[in-house]
Amino acid sequence: LVAYADYNIAYLYFLRGEFGRAIQMLRDATASAKKAEDSYQLALCNLDLSEIYLDLNLNTEAGELGRAAHQAFQDLGFGYEGAKALAFAAIAASRTGQAFEAIKLFAQAKDMFVRDQNLLWPSLIDLYEALVLFNEGRLFEAQRLCLAAYEFFRTSPMRGKALLAELLLARIALRMNDLPLAERHCQSTLAELEKLDSPLLQYQANFLMGEIARAGTKTQEAYQSYCRAREAIEHLRGNLRGEELKITFFQNKLEVYENLVDLCLRTPDRFEEAFGYIEQAKSRALMDLLSHSVHVPSVADPGQSELVRSIRNFREELNWYYNLIEREQLRPEERSQERIKQLEQQARAREADLMRALKEATVAEAHQAGMQVASMASLEEIRSAMPADTALVEYFRIQDRTIACVLTRDQLHMTPVTVHSRIQKLLQLLQLQISKFRLNPQYLTTFSEPLLLSTDAHLKNLYQELIMPIRHLLETEHLVFVPHGLLHYVPFHALHDGASYLVDRHSISYAPSASVYAVCQAKQSNASGDALILGVPDAQAPSIRTEVEALSRILPDARLFVGEAATEDVLRTHGRTSRMVHIATHGYFRQDNPMFSSIRLGGSHLSLYDISHLQLPAELIVLSGCATGLNVVTPGDELMGLVRGLLQAGAQSLVLSLWDVHDESTKEFMIDFYTHLQKGLSKAQAMRTTMLGLRERYRHPYHWAPFSLIGKG
Incomplete structure (x- = not known):
């Protein structure tokens, strides 16, 4: 009874998006089930933990628990639960680069759902598998499965999944260089989205329209679509689930900012706009990072305002409804369309309540409530925070190119400096030299001079790539470096120009973004x-x-x-x-x-x-x-x-x-x-x-x- 009570409480926490509490209760329920030798209860705990770990991107653990739950349900004769566990294991395999294994597991899970006479899950697996095939470049197979999934979902209550399927069809067409077909799919999705409030799907559809326009050299249309995609992504808050796939549909949500920066850099009078997009990208990254967390502060935490408690309650209730809608849609028995409609209406009402509350909240209050809000400073605010003897050097990667922005109190320069692949190789060589200090002391003593010469050679090469193109702009006493991507590994203070290290001429500090610096x-x-x-x-x-x-x-x-x-x-x-x-x-x-x-x-x-x-x-x-x-x-x-x-x-x-x-x-x-x-x-x-x-x-x-x-x- 204790195990069942813990499991039911954990399930309620899971529905509300309180993953930390759900995990703890499920672990307690797992321990009780093992003690009572209750294999069914243990399998249920593993199944739910597998799903939570997928949401938290803990894919190794999710895969292991999914397989364990599948085997237990198979032994107990529970087909639906066993198939669901196998599907979770397949998703985990797809995320860890095991495409062949994922496709094999999806096929097994689909066969089990068909035998169980489940109507919906086979089509959902078709969509999942189509995405894996697409990422593997198997476009015709992906198109066939995705089209089958789309035909099913467009007549089902799962409108979001139908739109995801059509967006994937658009991406497949774009990869096949069939721009008219890709555009038709995208326009159809955007027309449907006018009836559905989904910032995530709005972002994906508008971003894809930008990609299609850019492929057709329609630069202004691409810019406008990217701007609409950026506006949509700014409305994605916290860990609200909504309509999404457990397999990542767009690997890089920040690509829209990269493309906007790239378009702005083509005209010097838009450098300030480009700098703003760079800062938005880095603020967005922090927001996405913190929104995928397991800890939610207690409602009883001291010092919380009534507004903070309201935001948390609205958010948890909204996650509750999103989960109930998905579970109602995926039920193995007959689904209640009226029940789904009622849940969707209640979810829309909670969304409106949450957005109203967030408009009244400060950034600190939203963070305290577990809702992450992207915060950034304006260019003038950043400049006013900078001492007169300081230059801020912010790097940003656009595909394989890296650009540098040099900001002082009165000037902003932007210029391409290097390519990502070259920096990656140089950093690997530098890290190889650093790693040699794990060897025995005798080796380090014997080869101390060659070790220094080799390391300095790599630091000189990095200087030539990252500093030399902008060296004439760095005349201030203090430098602030704002890296991007792999550049976070670069010890800029130790870069060498052939005569001296950078720290010999400047004091140096770092920041995750210019806004964070300010x-x-x-x-x-x-x-x-x-x-x-x-x-x-x-x-x-x-x-x-x-x-x-x-x-x-x-x-x-x-x-x-x-x-x-x-x-x-x-x-x-x-x-x-x-x-x-x-x-x-x-x-x-x-x-x-x-x-x-x-x-x-x-x-x-x-x-x-x-x-x-x-x-x-x-x-x-x-x-x-x-x-x-x-x-x-x-x-x-x-x-x-x-x-x-x-x-x-x-x-x-x-x-x-x-x-x-x-x-x-x-x-x-x-x-x-x-x-x-x-x-x-x-x-x-x-x-x-x-x-x-x-x-x-x-x-x-x-x-x-x-x-x-x-x-x-």
Whole structure:
């Protein structure tokens, strides 16, 4: 009975979009089912967990649980549930690049649904499989399956799926270079969308119209379609599900911004418009990242306004209705059209309530309610936040090209600088050199000079690609680099022109976007207060203890917590009043879902989403340890790492590592850095002085260049 109660409560949380609570309850129900040896209940838990993990992009776990649930339902003789579990496993396989395996599993699941006399799921699987075939370039097979799915859905109550099928038919026609057919499918979809409020489908249809117009060299029509697509995507908020496929339909939601930037760059008088689109793209990436989270703050959280509670309730109710509509449509028994219509009417009413509430809410209130709102600063706001001796260098990738924007208080320049594929190769070569420091000390001592020469050669090549085309524009004392994509791996401060490193001539800081930079300059932080120092030493990093103990003697009134005492509760309690927070530990990164990236504390791991919901209004937060700053960058998301979570938590400035750091040199770096800060140097000046000083003891950039300053310099 306990297992069934936990399962039913978890199911209710799942319907409301409260994934964190649903996962916890399902895990409890799983433990109870195992204890009671209830194989049916265990299979149900695995099935629901598989679906939740698909929503969270945890595809490996989703696939494993889907297969386990399928096998259990097969043994128990439950055909429909077993087929559904197999379909989830197929979706997980398609997302992890296993196209052949996905197609095989889809075929098996479809056969099971047909035997179970289910009318709807076979067509849904046709649509899923058509998308996999399309991505594999098997266009005629994809077209055949997609057309079959479209013919079914256009006479069914699932209007959104019919429109998705027709959009896929348009994409297939475009790939086949049949522009008239592609345009007809797209126009038909847009006409239907006038009767259906779906920003996601509006975005996809208008973006595709832009692609079709561009392929036909109709530049102005393409621009107008892309603008309509951008307007639609700005209405996509939070983790509201609505009409969408569990297989990604458009891999890169930010491509519309890239295309708009590309079109604007063709005329110099539109550089400011292009810069605005670049900032929108990066703000959108943060919004998408934070909307795919598992944690939803409790309704009972202190300090919530009535408006915040209303937004959360409307959002949860809307997810509830979206899920009920989908489940009603996918029921194996006869569906009630009247019931679906009533649910859709109730969902539309909640959508209107939610939009009204969001119009009244501030960005902070919307974030507190779990709704992510893209925020960006205007060009003038960014300029007004910049000191006179500062130039901001923002990079942006458009397909294989990388452009650089150089912004000062009175000028904006944009120019192409390099190609993505070349930077990718150079970065791989640089990272190969850095990785050699994991080898034994004898090797490093014997080959110290060749290691330095090889590394400097790669840093010179990166300088030629990224800095040389804009070098004449960088005459200021301080430089702020805003990378994009793979460029987040580049240590710009260590790039070499053949005579000196960039940090020899400039103080250097970084930012995830120009808007975030402007926010950090104006952000209120704890101007007074103690320093909070947390250290979690282990066998890989034994010097962490001596590092934090030394820092506690340098920083006045420091609170020091080491090992098991360095807990999340300590960070949560003392972090909100501390001027500086120093955490010496290991970071861990999840490529499949960056929101599960974490840092290790005493007795627990703190995820990126947990971090972003802490209150850490510190003037400076430093993470010293192995790979705490490493970010895996995917095509549609910007800077997937701990930077975003810590800035969201309130930090004004961050210091993070770009690569695994040698323990002893890290200790020396941090002691020097804080000593310079105590002498009154700015954070950027302290970083530069520390690097130059450490280079006298350690010549290789591996030792003196691993840390970057992010935010206010």
